[in-house]
Amino acid sequence: MTMAQQLASFAATARWDDVPLDARIALKVRILDSLGCAIGAQEGPPVRAIKAEIEEFGGNPLCSIVGGGRTAPDDAVLYNSALVRYLDFNDSYLAKGETCHPSDNLAAVMAATQFAGSSGADFLTALAVAYQVQCRLCDVAPVRQKYFDHVTQGAYAVAAGVSRALRLDVDATANAIAIAGTALNALRVTRTSLSNWKGLAYPFAAYAGTRAAFLAKRGITGPPSVFEGRKGFMEAIAGTFELDWASEGLEAVTGTIIKRFNAEIHSQSAIEAALLLSAQHQLDPADICAVEIDTFDVAFSIIGGGDEGQKTDVLTKEEADHSLPYMVAVALLDGEVMPGQYDPARIASNDVQRLMRRVAVRPLDAFSERFPGQLPSRVIVRLHDGRAFEREQHDYEGFTTRPTTWEAAEAKFDVLSSDYASAAMRRHLKACVLELERSGIEELARTLEEVESAPRATGAHVEATAQP
Numbered sequence: 001m002t003m004a005q006q007l008a009s010f011a012a013t014a015r016w017d018d019v020p021l022d023a024r025i026a027l028k029v030r031i032l033d034s035l036g037c038a039i040g041a042q043e044g045p046p047v048r049a050i051k052a053e054i055e056e057f058g059g060n061p062l063c064s065i066v067g068g069g070r071t072a073p074d075d076a077v078l079y080n081s082a083l084v085r086y087l088d089f090n091d092s093y094l095a096k097g098e099t100c101h102p103s104d105n106l107a108a109v110m111a112a113t114q115f116a117g118s119s120g121a122d123f124l125t126a127l128a129v130a131y132q133v134q135c136r137l138c139d140v141a142p143v144r145q146k147y148f149d150h151v152t153q154g155a156y157a158v159a160a161g162v163s164r165a166l167r168l169d170v171d172a173t174a175n176a177i178a179i180a181g182t183a184l185n186a187l188r189v190t191r192t193s194l195s196n197w198k199g200l201a202y203p204f205a206a207y208a209g210t211r212a213a214f215l216a217k218r219g220i221t222g223p224p225s226v227f228e229g230r231k232g233f234m235e236a237i238a239g240t241f242e243l244d245w246a247s248e249g250l251e252a253v254t255g256t257i258i259k260r261f262n263a264e265i266h267s268q269s270a271i272e273a274a275l276l277l278s279a280q281h282q283l284d285p286a287d288i289c290a291v292e293i294d295t296f297d298v299a300f301s302i303i304g305g306g307d308e309g310q311k312t313d314v315l316t317k318e319e320a321d322h323s324l325p326y327m328v329a330v331a332l333l334d335g336e337v338m339p340g341q342y343d344p345a346r347i348a349s350n351d352v353q354r355l356m357r358r359v360a361v362r363p364l365d366a367f368s369e370r371f372p373g374q375l376p377s378r379v380i381v382r383l384h385d386g387r388a389f390e391r392e393q394h395d396y397e398g399f400t401t402r403p404t405t406w407e408a409a410e411a412k413f414d415v416l417s418s419d420y421a422s423a424a425m426r427r428h429l430k431a432c433v434l435e436l437e438r439s440g441i442e443e444l445a446r447t448l449e450e451v452e453s454a455p456r457a458t459g460a461h462v463e464a465t466a467q468p
Contacts, residue, residue, distance in 0.1 A: 008174035038083035040416030067453035080107035081203035097142030112165035130161030155184035158209035178222025304361035325359035
């Protein structure tokens with residue numbers, strides 16, 4: 001068997017009974033977290049553009065979209081995936097050489113489950129498969145140092161998860177994996193030259209990977225040796241690696257982490273440290289003359305001004321939520337980092353632009369050695385009067401050492417969705433997620449259609465946000 005066939009056998013034969021209890025709970029927490037991100041992202045300009053295109057083109061109304069209506073399965077995947085991803089607030093997985101966002105697979109698995117009339121248990125199992133595939137490929141086959149994006153491994157994950165949701169056999173699943181893996185190799189320039197595509201790269205791959213599974217369902221074949229074959233994934237990009245899919249479980253979701261702050265994942269501990277320092281010492285941002293951040297090499301490279309570009313010329317949301325100087329500066333000024341901190345007017349404000357340029361970020365070898373088991377950061381705030389305050393964090397609330405509870409996920413969901421859904425609707429959505437293996441996907445999908453597509457009121461994000 002080729003590796004694609006081995007992976008296909010793993011995906012096609014996965015069962016709900018194979019998912020451990022802690023992984024079942026973790027899946028539901030991440031589904032609720034992702035749905036909150038999706039509901040709260042509906043005003044984002046890129047997702048509004050996608051919705052306008054879907055409405056103009058039309059599509060067979062087979063699968064639900066958040067905020068109203070139905071469309072063709074692949075278009076539903078594109079739109080709903082863009083919603084999950086746009087705020088950059090959904091979950092993450094940290095490997096030594098790669099970081100990914102496995103909940104990027106949610107919308108694809110949901111649409112496939114709804115199309116196929118599969119059960120809620122099938123949906124959860126298929127999502128567990130997608131998490132396992134993406135996380136494990138990030139572990140053993142990172143591609144960031146080869147200048148490819150984590151979306152590259154995601155192509156295999158979405159094809160495997162969608163195939164399982166569609167209940168495809170092993171041969172069709174292998175073809176779906178081969179088609180998606182061959183076609184969807186994403187460049188890392190997505191993260192070094194920031195644009196709207198930062199939030200749309202995976203939704204597009206999910207859209208195309210879903211279509212690959214439907215093509216495989218109709219008998220279209222893909223390169224069987226996509227992994228190990230001549231000029232395949234190993235030879236062209238990742239290098240040789242081993243992964244025994246016959247011995248894999250469905251527990252990878254328990255190793256993923258949830259964001260407390262609406263900020264790039266590697267910034268979470270530094271932001272928490274800055275907020276705790278500010279609260280403890282009642283810091284007035286006007287008194288701050290400098291902020292120093294010691295962090296690990298991956299954070300420095302991606303958001304600190306290292307290999308992936310300077311981080312002090314910040315004009316757009318995409319630049320702001322990938323700039324550690326901006327995120328820490330706005331945290332010190334506003335006492336939070338939520339969607340409101342990426343409003344164009346907030347980004348352009350003199351106070352945050354000025355303070356951001358007083359933030360220096362340094363990589364520390366000792367911290368780099370502790371990643372990804374820890375997320376170490378040290379924040380030093382220096383005042384004009386000569387005083388300095390320092391705090392070191394090795395994790396944050398939402399990391400594997402302090403995992404997000406169902407109750408915390410509910411609170412975040414309420415903050416993000418309260419502008420678009422009544423309290424009664426939010427309670428119903430939470431109940432649907434909790435009962436998925438029994439109630440199925442259709443009730444959840446129908447309720448998501450009924451969510452308001454425009455804010456019901458203003459200011460709910462600020463009013464409902466809990467302070468650390």
